[in-house]
Amino acid sequence: MSEQGRFTIHLEQQDDYQITVNFDWKKAADLLMDEPPPLGETSGPNASRLLAAAAANCLSASLLYCLAKDEPPAHALKAEATCIVVRNEQRRLRIGGMEVRLIVSDELAGSPRFNRCKDLFEDFCVVSASIREGIPIKVEVVDGQGALLHSAH
Structure with missing residues (x-):
């Protein structure tokens, strides 16, 4: 598999189960994640909620791009993501599953490109297409000096 487009984000545990995510874009704000009780305090979204948000966001952006290219109208799309x-x-x-509902404005639904885009946009969503296909994950645990303590593929 090509490593084209590879990126790295950094996470650091704060208190308890609160983890700060530092993204690789300078303008992107850090994100605080947390677990629900009894582990955490829901001070931020947990990983399952971010996965649902990532799929819904990717599908939204893909549909907007197909319909409006470089100038999508403001407030023309809403999405709901349900994680099962x-x-x-x-x-x-x-x-076990995910349900994403995209709610488009009349302006988007009336686009001359809508019939074509509704059959194409899902295939261009990196996240939802990857989830559907299954994503191989390599996991390593290292100590503070970088010595490998565990590896799984």
């Missing part, structure tokens, strides 16, 4: 949390055979929580 289930337990697997080992009773571990997993995301």
Whole structure:
């Protein structure tokens, strides 16, 4: 697989389960993540909520780009993302499914490009298409000096 477009973000644990995410874009604000009780205090979204937001955002941007290219009208699209949390055979929580609803303005729905775009935009969404296909994840645990303590593929 090509590493074209590779990027790295940095996360750092603060207190308890609060983790600050530092993005690789200078203008992007840091993001505080947290877990719901009993672990955390819901001081920020957890990973499941960010995954749902990422899929809905990507689908929204893809549809907007297809319909309006460089000048999408303001406030013309809303989205709702529902994450369905289930337990697997080992009773571990997993995301069993996701439902994304895009709510478009009359202006977008009336676009001459709408019929063409409704059949194309999902294929151009990096996040939802990757989730559907399954994303291989390599995990490493290293100590403060960089020595490998664990590796899984």
